[in-house]
Amino acid sequence: ALIIIITAVWFVVQSVSATKMPNKFLPLVSIVVGIVISVAYAYLSSKNIQLEQDLFFGLFAGFSASGLDDTLTKSVSGLINSFVGVLISKANDISDTTSSEDSSSTDTTSVK
Known part of the structure; x- marks a missing residue:
């Protein structure tokens, strides 16, 4: 039940x-x-509300959903950004190597 509550939160x-x-209020x-x-959820599922327990589960679900969002947005996006950064730097290295080879092979002027 707690996983359902965390997901719903x-x-x-x-949506909010x-x-x-x-974002500071989220x-x-x-x-x-x-x-x-x-x-x-406690009321709809069993018609039995144990207020202290439900408040604790709600508090826990709120903190968990907030932490889940931070983890997904910061950690996953950080990993993606670093991976993309590595790909871009490798692409730049390859293009720099190719352009230096092209310039050395086209520099064939003859002197009379």
Whole structure:
């Protein structure tokens, strides 16, 4: 159940992040949405709300969804950017080598 709640919180926060709300408020939104979804899930699934437990699960889900978003956006994009940077530098090295070979082979002027 907690995985479902974390996923739902993440999707809701992603929807909210598409608005013009400043990113500094997204962790707080994530916690509040986590608590609301956790209590709603407990009520809808069993009609038995244990407020302390549901608040804790909601808080945990909010923090988890916020951490998941940070991990995906920063770590994965960092890996992609570094990989692309390596590819670009290798492409530049290859083009520099090719251009220096072309200039040395075309420099065949004869002196009389």
